[in-house]
Amino acid sequence: MLTQFSVTNFQCIKEKATLDMRSITLSEYKDTLIGNKLLPVAAIYGPNGGGKSTLLKALFTLQTLIARHFSVVGGVNQISEAPIVGLPVVPFKFDAECLTKPTEFEIFIEADGLEYKYYIAILNNKITDESLYFRKVGSKVIKELFTRSNSDITLGDTLKNQVKVVNSIADGTPVLAWMGLVYKVEIIEKLKQWFLSTFSVDYNVPFQDELLLNNIFQLELKNDERSESIKKKILDLLSRMDLNIASYRVERVPVGVNQFRVKINTQHSVENVSYELDLQAESNGTRKVFGLLPLFLVALDEGRTVIIDELDAKMHPKLLKFIIGLFTDKNTNPHGAQLIFTSHDLTTMTKEVFRRDEIWFMAMMEQEYSRFYSLIDIRAEDGELVRNDAVYNKQYMEGRYGADPYLNVIKNWEL
Secondary structure, three states: OEEEEEEEOEOOEOOOEEEEOEOOOOOOOHHHOEOOOEOOEEEEEOOOOOOHHHHHHHHHHHHHHHHHHHHOOOOHHHHHOOOOOOOOOOOOOOOOOHHHOOEEEEEEEEEOOEEEEEEEEEEOOEEEEEEEEEEEOOOOOOEEEEEEEOOEEEEOHHHHOOOOOOOOOOOOOOHHHHHHHHOOOHHHHHHHHHHHHOEEEEOOOOOHHHHHHHHHHHHHHHOOHHHHHHHHHHHHHHHHOOOOOOEEEEEEEEEEOOEEEEEEEEEEEEOOEEEEEEHHHOOHHHHHHHHHHHHHHHHHHHOOEEEEEOOOOOOOHHHHHHHHHHHHOOOOOOOOOEEEEEOOOOOOOOOOOOOHHHEEEEEEOOOOOEEEEEHHHOEEOOOOEOOOOOOHHHHHHOOOOOOOOOOOOOOOEEO
16 A cells, blocks of 8 residues: 655656645544554545646555566576666756756555555666665564665575675666565565556557557456456446346457457447447546446455546546545455545545545645645645635636636735
8 A cells, every 4th residue: 555655856846845645533434444543545636737647656656667577588697687768767857956856756665564655766877876675564663675776785684595785787677676586585575566556547548549449359258256346346337327238248359360459339228229339439537437347346356556648537426436436445445445546526525525634735836846745735824734624626717726727816824
């Protein structure tokens, strides 16, 4: 589970921006919390160009930086020589000093009773600093796994007997990824699995819809007990969403020599007569939901994290509310899955849907850098928090929270 993520000097984020999934003491929705302390959802709002997608892109970048190494086929030398290529590790460009400083990522993860603190700094596509610490959840005793300063790597006592001292790792390869691939140390494996199992969906990536819909095909291809169970759950959720889809059928359509495309046919029942419709003929929102449901169900079943940029795009607000509810209801989320997403939809920015610490904003400052903050960071003139009976979306549109797309003035509120 994600506890906290911070990024500094990354694209439009100049100063340290921290997404904190730890709850604060609030009166509302205590029963939705994971382990009575972590948030199951975080919704990020803000204008176009405000930087909210950049925060998720930073998280995507860190995940990719670690996870991509495990898909490399080959030996130790091959992985050691992998450079940081194609990743958007770009510093804030409107300040000359920032161009000389590294981009910094820091993440706290809970897994199997342990909490990890991982830090990595990158400058000019080279890793300048990296460290990994851990402790038992609830303990104050913090133990070092390793630290890195440029090419110098120091191992903590926990790893000294399990890992050979290695100072020949390429400056573009994280120590975490290298150790996770080469040594498969159990305590490293727990953190490695979080990076590998987290679902990140970026609709700016070409063919993202097609990639997601391929998950439906993969389920059909497996044709095992678990895939059948997931299909039944998909059909149940489609029914509860009132999309009038009774079932679906997947087929492979030849498009050339040894080539094919996946075709999904939805089945509708009209006056007790069954009809089939190519999924491409369904609405954009239906196709989007169809592609996401397998991810949601696996995440809910295994307690994974799901990160989605613009979850609300092409989706009816009622569907969005329904999806959020899957993660905030312990009946459907018994294993502590988390949903982190950006949104423009204001109909769900309400006290009926979110706790106050689950609502976040990203605002562009006059100096052309983004500022990230939560609804609970905002204080009225009397120093009090935004009330839990406030109409959040109305106050947001009035400019009281600062990150609105229409007004530049914050009325009687300050951070």
